[in-house]
Amino acid sequence: MKLYYTPGVCSLSPHIILRETETPFELVKTDIGAKTVDGGGDFKAINPNGYVPALALEDGTLLTEGPAIVQYIADKAGRTDIAPASGSIERTKMQSWLNFVGTEIHKSFGPLFNPKMPAEARAIFVEKLRARFAFLDKHFAANDYLMGKAFTLPDAYLFTVLRWAAPMKIDIAEFPKLQAFFKRIEARPAVQAALKAEGLIQDKAA
Numbered sequence: 001m002k003l004y005y006t007p008g009v010c011s012l013s014p015h016i017i018l019r020e021t022e023t024p025f026e027l028v029k030t031d032i033g034a035k036t037v038d039g040g041g042d043f044k045a046i047n048p049n050g051y052v053p054a055l056a057l058e059d060g061t062l063l064t065e066g067p068a069i070v071q072y073i074a075d076k077a078g079r080t081d082i083a084p085a086s087g088s089i090e091r092t093k094m095q096s097w098l099n100f101v102g103t104e105i106h107k108s109f110g111p112l113f114n115p116k117m118p119a120e121a122r123a124i125f126v127e128k129l130r131a132r133f134a135f136l137d138k139h140f141a142a143n144d145y146l147m148g149k150a151f152t153l154p155d156a157y158l159f160t161v162l163r164w165a166a167p168m169k170i171d172i173a174e175f176p177k178l179q180a181f182f183k184r185i186e187a188r189p190a191v192q193a194a195l196k197a198e199g200l201i202q203d204k205a206a
Helices: 012-020 066-076 089-113 119-140 153-162 176-186 189-197
Strands: 002-005 026-031 054-056 062-064
Touching: 002 012, 012 066, 012 153, 012 189, 054 066, 062 066, 066 089, 066 153, 089 119, 089 153, 119 176, 153 176, 176 189
Parallel strands: 002 026
Antiparallel strands: 002 054, 054 062
């Protein structure tokens, strides 16, 4: 399978899960601004919406939308430890967290990347994010991960979008439990491998 990605954006989440599950895959770097793929080619001919992630399967099927992609990857790998069995209450709880990260965190960050965003509007989105960060900080005071004691799919997604706080100049220092969660996920070998593959950190051994 091929993962179409852009370094550091939301495609990092399925990239991490591909490595967590040791699923064989090929990375295809994509310029979502120019809508081209590495080496040439029209990305919109692959995904008409022009955004990543997009996962191309061997049979020609193209999967889009990160929360759906990560569930497919985990189910295909039989990893019920990171994606509880379909139909279970735990699976529904996990999907609830995926939706929370997608709608409350990811989509609140999105407008901040627009350089034309007025300061007043930006302040509204930042205020919403800080309210959600406070909620998460309280959650992580009693839980190591979103689902409790073990890493699951939404943890990779939350880590991915939290990485955007620094470039958006949103200080999360007042949320120590959230910061500890971020560092806990960042230290995972699969996460380190994904970050290095996308050129987001340097390989210390190099």
